[in-house]
Amino acid sequence: MTRAFLALIVRDVALAVRVGGGGGMAVFFFLVVVAIVPLGIGPNLNLLGQIAPGLLWVALLLSSLLTLDRLFQADYEDGTLDILTMSSVPLELTVCAKIVAHWLTTGLPLVIAAPLLGLLLNLGVAQFPSLMLAMLIGTPALSFLGAIGAALTVSVRRGGLLASLLVLPFYIPVLIFGVAAAGGAAAIPGAGHQGLLLLGAVTLVSLVVGPVASAAALRANLKT
Amino acid sequence: MTPMSDLTSIQRFHALANPARFMALSEKIVAPLAILTFALIATGLYFALFVAPADYQQGETVRIMYIHVPSAWLGMFGYMIMAGASAIALIFRHPLADVCAKSAAPIGAAFAFITLVTGSLWGRPMWGAWWVWDARLTSMLILFFLYLGYIALWATIEEPVRAARAAAVLALVGSINVPIVHYSVVWWNTLHQPASVFRIDGPQIASSMLVPLLIMALGFTCFFVTLLLVRMRAEILRRRVRALRLAKAGA
Numbered sequence: 297m298t299r300a301f302l303a304l305i306v307r308d309v310a311l312a313v314r315v316g317g318g319g320g321m322a323v324f325f326f327l328v329v330v331a332i333v334p335l336g337i338g339p340n341l342n343l344l345g346q347i348a349p350g351l352l353w354v355a356l357l358l359s360s361l362l363t364l365d366r367l368f369q370a371d372y373e374d375g376t377l378d379i380l381t382m383s384s385v386p387l388e389l390t391v392c393a394k395i396v397a398h399w400l401t402t403g404l405p406l407v408i409a410a411p412l413l414g415l416l417l418n419l420g421v422a423q424f425p426s427l428m429l430a431m432l433i434g435t436p437a438l439s440f441l442g443a444i445g446a447a448l449t450v451s452v453r454r455g456g457l458l459a460s461l462l463v464l465p466f467y468i469p470v471l472i473f474g475v476a477a478a479g480g481a482a483a484i485p486g487a488g489h490q491g492l493l494l495l496g497a498v499t500l501v502s503l504v505v506g507p508v509a510s511a512a513a514l515r516a517n518l519k520t
Numbered sequence: 521m522t523p524m525s526d527l528t529s530i531q532r533f534h535a536l537a538n539p540a541r542f543m544a545l546s547e548k549i550v551a552p553l554a555i556l557t558f559a560l561i562a563t564g565l566y567f568a569l570f571v572a573p574a575d576y577q578q579g580e581t582v583r584i585m586y587i588h589v590p591s592a593w594l595g596m597f598g599y600m601i602m603a604g605a606s607a608i609a610l611i612f613r614h615p616l617a618d619v620c621a622k623s624a625a626p627i628g629a630a631f632a633f634i635t636l637v638t639g640s641l642w643g644r645p646m647w648g649a650w651w652v653w654d655a656r657l658t659s660m661l662i663l664f665f666l667y668l669g670y671i672a673l674w675a676t677i678e679e680p681v682r683a684a685r686a687a688a689v690l691a692l693v694g695s696i697n698v699p700i701v702h703y704s705v706v707w708w709n710t711l712h713q714p715a716s717v718f719r720i721d722g723p724q725i726a727s728s729m730l731v732p733l734l735i736m737a738l739g740f741t742c743f744f745v746t747l748l749l750v751r752m753r754a755e756i757l758r759r760r761v762r763a764l765r766l767a768k769a770g771a
Contacts (some may be wrong), residue, residue: 341596364646405672442682442690444690448686448689448690449673451682455676457633458672458673461665461668461669461672462669462672463667463675464665465662465666465669465694465697465701466693466694466697466701468701468704468705469697469701469704470664470703471701472705472707472708473704476606476708494704494707498700498704501700503748504697505693509692509693511684512610512685512689513685513690515685515717516682516685516686516688516689517686
């Protein structure tokens with residue numbers, strides 16, 4: 297079962313890397329959103345430095361939403377998902393493998409790109425480690441919660457927009473705790489640490505809820 | 521159909537799964553319930569607008585509370601009904617449960633919207649702003665978004681059985697997330713503004729205000745149930761029409 301799990305991860309990562317249009321596009325979108333904001337609010341470096349952690353998190357959320365619709369849809373369209381459902385591996389585990397692969401190909405590149413964009417926004421270098429750590433802990437939750445939206449809308453034509461609408465409210469705790477863990481540290485002592493712990497808790501909850509709910513949603517959609 | 525009087529109470533619950541039985545029973549209930557709703561809300565409004573005193577600080581604007589608070593309560597109550605019905609639909613496949621969940625969503629969304637609008641109207645004279653990012657306002661707004669997402673999912677998936685399952689999963693995931701979202705927002709707000717200006721934990725609410733509030737809450741609940749029954753009836757009829765049309769097209 298472990299071998300099947302790992303094989304599925306390898307397959308999805310290979311597909312994402314070779315087909316393109318996945319993680320690389322999300323990182324590019326991340327960059328464009330961050331570059332647009334100073335044009336909108338003016339090049340005041342002090343102001344930008346102040347809002348940088350929150351801004352980076354919001355841009356991260358939006359970028360990870362973009363890639364959600366491909367999570368299950370390609371496999372649904374060509375029938376792979378039906379075969380995966382029939383295998384001896386439980387669907388929950390299959391979904392889990394796909395989500396992990398999604399995180400590896402979109403979440404991780406976004407986290408790696410974040411400090412570079414932080415420089416563009418005049419974020420203090422001292423804040424980089426806490427921001428990276430918070431994003432590293434928080435981004436899996438984005439993939440695991442996002443999978444629920446992707447699974448619910450898998451049979452809907454152009455379901456990406458609907459999936460985003462469904463999932464965004466669920467992202468709010470990640471955003472709040474993520475910003476607190478990344479930027480709140482300077483303002484109130486202890487707040488950053490507390491935010492980090494709560495962010496971890498949200499990720500752990502999503503780790504359980506995400507695969508189970510996604511599998512249930514996929515079963516509902518595959519049954520005709 | 522065996523008459524309801526011959527059944528035990530648990531059998532009655534299952535017997536209601538028969539839509540024909542539900543239609544017969546609800547037809548009898550709707551009219552009296554509507555009259556009760558009207559009486560309760562009329563009485564409640566009379567007490568709230570004429571009998572209850574104005575607040576010594578807030579003046580006459582406090583009367584918004586008699587609409588605002590019951591709406592907020594029913595906005596949350598609606599989500600509980602929706603999630604509970606969704607759980608029953610997923611676990612027991614009770615055929616009326618997903619009809620109930622689907623019908624409850626727009627009513628709950630409407631109450632959440634009324635809460636937001638009246639709260640905004642109340643906030644303008646009291647806090648000097650139409651909207652503040654207070655924890656309660658924010659979490660009610662998010663609840664409203666969750667309702668809209670649920671309704672949108674129902675509207676997008678055409679096939680009813682499929683839509684019902686998917687929507688039920690969404691409602692249940694939402695019911696896990698609503699407390700998390702709520703507490704994260706509370707925590708977020710208290711981080712930014714310690715000792716919030718608009719805490720309502722002053723003196724206990726006086727009975728001259730509490731009585732009309734409770735009457736209004738009861739009236740709103742009856743209103744909710746009446747609307748829910750009417751909407752469920754309409755939904756069942758709509759499905760029958762759909763089935764008849766499909767049968768006709770197939771024949």
